[in-house]
Amino acid sequence: MDQKRVSRRSFLALAMAAPIGASALAACGTSGPGQARAGEASIWYLTGAPQEGLRKASVDAFNAAHPDGQLAATFFENDAYKTRIRTAVGANQAPTIIWTWGGGGLRDYVRNGQVDDLTDWFAQNPDVKSKRFETSFGAATIDGKIYAVPCEQVSPIVMFYNRQLFEQVGAQPPTTWSELMALVPVFNNAGIAPFSLAGQSRWTNMMWLEFLFDRQGGPEVFDAIAAGEPNAWSHPAAIAGLTKVQDLVRANGFVNGFQSIAADANADQALLHQGRAAMMLHGAWTYGSMKEEGGDFVPSGKLGWIPFPAIEGGAGDPSTGVGNPASFLALSSQASEEQKAIAREYFKSGLLTDADIDGWVASGAVPIVNGVDSKFSGPDAPFQQFVYDSATQASSWVHSWDQALLPGPADEMLRNIEQLFSLSITPEQFAANMNAVPSS
Amino acid sequence: MTGGSVSARQHGSLTWLVLPALVFFTAFGLVPLVGVLLLSFTSWNGIGEITPIGFENWAAVLSDPGLVHSLGVTFLIMALSWLVQTPLSILVGVFISGQHRYRAVLAVLFFTPLLLSSAAIAITYKALLDPNFGLGASLGIPFLVQNWLGDPVLAIATVVFVVSWQFIPFHSLIYQGAVRQIPASLYEASRIDGAGRIRQFFSITLPQLKYTMITSSTMIVAGSMTLFDLIFVLTLGGPSDATRVLALDMYLRGFRGNMMGPASVIALIIVVVAVLLAMGVQRLGGKDASESRLEGA
Numbered sequence: 077m078d079q080k081r082v083s084r085r086s087f088l089a090l091a092m093a094a095p096i097g098a099s100a101l102a103a104c105g106t107s108g109p110g111q112a113r114a115g116e117a118s119i120w121y122l123t124g125a126p127q128e129g130l131r132k133a134s135v136d137a138f139n140a141a142h143p144d145g146q147l148a149a150t151f152f153e154n155d156a157y158k159t160r161i162r163t164a165v166g167a168n169q170a171p172t173i174i175w176t177w178g179g180g181g182l183r184d185y186v187r188n189g190q191v192d193d194l195t196d197w198f199a200q201n202p203d204v205k206s207k208r209f210e211t212s213f214g215a216a217t218i219d220g221k222i223y224a225v226p227c228e229q230v231s232p233i234v235m236f237y238n239r240q241l242f243e244q245v246g247a248q249p250p251t252t253w254s255e256l257m258a259l260v261p262v263f264n265n266a267g268i269a270p271f272s273l274a275g276q277s278r279w280t281n282m283m284w285l286e287f288l289f290d291r292q293g294g295p296e297v298f299d300a301i302a303a304g305e306p307n308a309w310s311h312p313a314a315i316a317g318l319t320k321v322q323d324l325v326r327a328n329g330f331v332n333g334f335q336s337i338a339a340d341a342n343a344d345q346a347l348l349h350q351g352r353a354a355m356m357l358h359g360a361w362t363y364g365s366m367k368e369e370g371g372d373f374v375p376s377g378k379l380g381w382i383p384f385p386a387i388e389g390g391a392g393d394p395s396t397g398v399g400n401p402a403s404f405l406a407l408s409s410q411a412s413e414e415q416k417a418i419a420r421e422y423f424k425s426g427l428l429t430d431a432d433i434d435g436w437v438a439s440g441a442v443p444i445v446n447g448v449d450s451k452f453s454g455p456d457a458p459f460q461q462f463v464y465d466s467a468t469q470a471s472s473w474v475h476s477w478d479q480a481l482l483p484g485p486a487d488e489m490l491r492n493i494e495q496l497f498s499l500s501i502t503p504e505q506f507a508a509n510m511n512a513v514p515s516s
Numbered sequence: 517m518t519g520g521s522v523s524a525r526q527h528g529s530l531t532w533l534v535l536p537a538l539v540f541f542t543a544f545g546l547v548p549l550v551g552v553l554l555l556s557f558t559s560w561n562g563i564g565e566i567t568p569i570g571f572e573n574w575a576a577v578l579s580d581p582g583l584v585h586s587l588g589v590t591f592l593i594m595a596l597s598w599l600v601q602t603p604l605s606i607l608v609g610v611f612i613s614g615q616h617r618y619r620a621v622l623a624v625l626f627f628t629p630l631l632l633s634s635a636a637i638a639i640t641y642k643a644l645l646d647p648n649f650g651l652g653a654s655l656g657i658p659f660l661v662q663n664w665l666g667d668p669v670l671a672i673a674t675v676v677f678v679v680s681w682q683f684i685p686f687h688s689l690i691y692q693g694a695v696r697q698i699p700a701s702l703y704e705a706s707r708i709d710g711a712g713r714i715r716q717f718f719s720i721t722l723p724q725l726k727y728t729m730i731t732s733s734t735m736i737v738a739g740s741m742t743l744f745d746l747i748f749v750l751t752l753g754g755p756s757d758a759t760r761v762l763a764l765d766m767y768l769r770g771f772r773g774n775m776m777g778p779a780s781v782i783a784l785i786i787v788v789v790a791v792l793l794a795m796g797v798q799r800l801g802g803k804d805a806s807e808s809r810l811e812g813a
Contacts, residue, residue, distance in 0.1 A: 159771045166563040188564040333647035335666025484773040495756040
């Protein structure tokens with residue numbers, strides 16, 4: 077009798093648990109965050125101050141002005157977003173507007189028919205195109221067609237230096253590679269690391285090669301690599317660039333233990349603003365964080381910046397810019413016509429509005445708008461003008477390699493760059509390893 | 517009614533209780549496993565078409581020296597963490613199972629690492645080990661200023677240290693419980709025979725902990741096979757590939773390299789190797805290893 081009751085009770089418990097389990101399973105299949113309500117388009121943005129606030133303000137302003145076509149924004153942390161968006165696109169659950177870095181990732185979407193061709197739309201809206209920096213369109217253009225709208229800011233890679241330390245040793249910032257190499261012993265003898273580098277993050281090392289390849293051999297060297305031409309990594313200019321980096325490592329050009337330093341805690345920037353490293357090659361975005369964390373370092377004018385030095389006898393133009401030319405928004409081909417209409421309206425009237433531009437400028441950034449330099453004022457103006465000039469006067473622009481290549485080869489490249497910087501492979505081995513990686 | 521039929525009916529009713537767990541295990545354990553098995557025979561970059569390619573992924577992964585390397589790193593970290601964790605856990609477990617004045621306070625301190633997530637631990641250690649702003653530089657201890665995460669040998673040592681730091685409290689807890697289960701009569705008898713503390717430890721405590729050691733070792737082996745989060749945050753497999761363990765290799769191939777097929781092959785290799793190792797460790801305990809030690813049960 078007793079036993080029976082127990083078994084009935086457990087059966088009841090099971091019967092009650094079943095619907096919970098079933099609904100938990102069913103929840104996986106229904107609307108994820110990518111799916112907007114009827115009549116609403118969705119957009120995924122990245123978190124992080126101050127950009128997140130500006131993005132949110134832009135969507136709010138758009139929604140206030142367009143009560144009949146609303147845009148729903150969801151925010152993701154940078155690294156989480158990278159996996160999330162691929163999974164969503166792969167499962168046909170992509171948001172209407174897909175945030176992308178352009179280049180290889182975008183090429184992958186295009187190849188799989190996941191994003192719309194916007195070339196005709198740009199032709200119909202010439203103002204949208206003429207407003208933006210010409211250099212911002214390269215990473216959005218695939219096989220001659222434009223697949224994404226450039227927006228937000230330009231982030232070139234800049235050679236920063238500590239003016240105080242240069243005064244201390246009585247040196248001038250380098251304009252050529254041999255001047256740069258000559259400075260290495262000068263700073264080492266003074267007990268100062270010549271260059272700060274967060275080598276554990278790997279893409280930080282990559283920025284050096286981006287410049288060296290270009291200064292040495294011009295944009296054709298990396299263009300051939302990105303196009304997947306055979307043995308493109310073995311170009312003599314590439315080998316020369318790889319060799320120069322190892323020369324710098326051997327000369328103790330980088331701070332001791334640089335392979336242990338990660339960029340995510342801004343330790344590399346701290347070395348520069350605390351006066352322990354003389355120079356640092358890094359993205360323009362570090363200006364803001366050094367200003368915030370470096371005490372009086374930026375306000376008192378101790379932070380200096382120069383373009384990357386030229387290489388004597390190199391074929392590259394020293395004005396060529398390197399880095400992220402803009403942020404990009406692509407239109408999902410899976411979205412409904414109604415959603416696409418809202419998205420196109422946002423591209424046209426929601427991005428880089430006057431209020432938007434003012435917000436970006438006030439944050440110390442340089443939005444990708446022609447003539448925006450007239451708005452620069454205050455203490456950040458000199459740096460903003462430098463970034464503006466490097467973006468608008470650049471003869472060409474090298475898109476960050478890990479964004480320009482397809483994701484698979486990009487990861488393989490970062491592995492090899494790490495080995496190159498730790499001197500465990502030679503430039504020739506690096507080239508051979510990378511030539512063996514299918515680039516498409 | 518005989519005793520035997522009561523027992524059979526009891527077992528019958530208990531089977532019902534297992535059902536919900538079985539449903540969830542099937543939905544979230546077996547179904548994905550079959551999915552991974554199917555994916556391992558396809559070529560898929562995560563967003564495009566899934567095309568069947570037969571055994572191509574298996575052939576590619578099994579002939580890839582990278583797999584051998586990752587397997588080697590995984591086994592190395594597994595062996596080193598077992599060698600570090602097991603003796604220390606036993607000592608700590610025996611110590612905190614006794615009656616000491618400050619034992620309760622110490623036990624709380626010992627167990628704090630258990631409360632922290634792997635990601636938090638990894639971020640903290642990364643900051644502490646920074647050669648310029650970490651512990652060594654701030655306290656002025658030159659020995660602590662090393663290229664901890666940038667040198668292959670030091671990076672593996674660091675990983676083993678942090679893993680051990682994180683999990684020794686857990687294993688100590690298991691040993692503490694086991695030590696308390698040892699009948700006091702054994703110690704009393706040995707004391708009458710004139711055995712000292714050290715003799716008692718080696719002749720009574722350690723042999724009595726045999727089955728606990730097997731449980732704990734199984735967990736270390738299975739845990740090392742799936743070790744991912746800590747290394748992902750701490751070193752990302754670096755420098756170069758020095759700490760690229762199998763689980764990380766799987767993640768990087770699948771989600772960074774967008775090669776879901778080869779990543780699925782590695783996932784299945786992890787499952788098979790982990791199950792084989794766990795079975796091997798269980799076998800060490802003999803046939804009766806999983807039977808209850810309690811008298812009369």
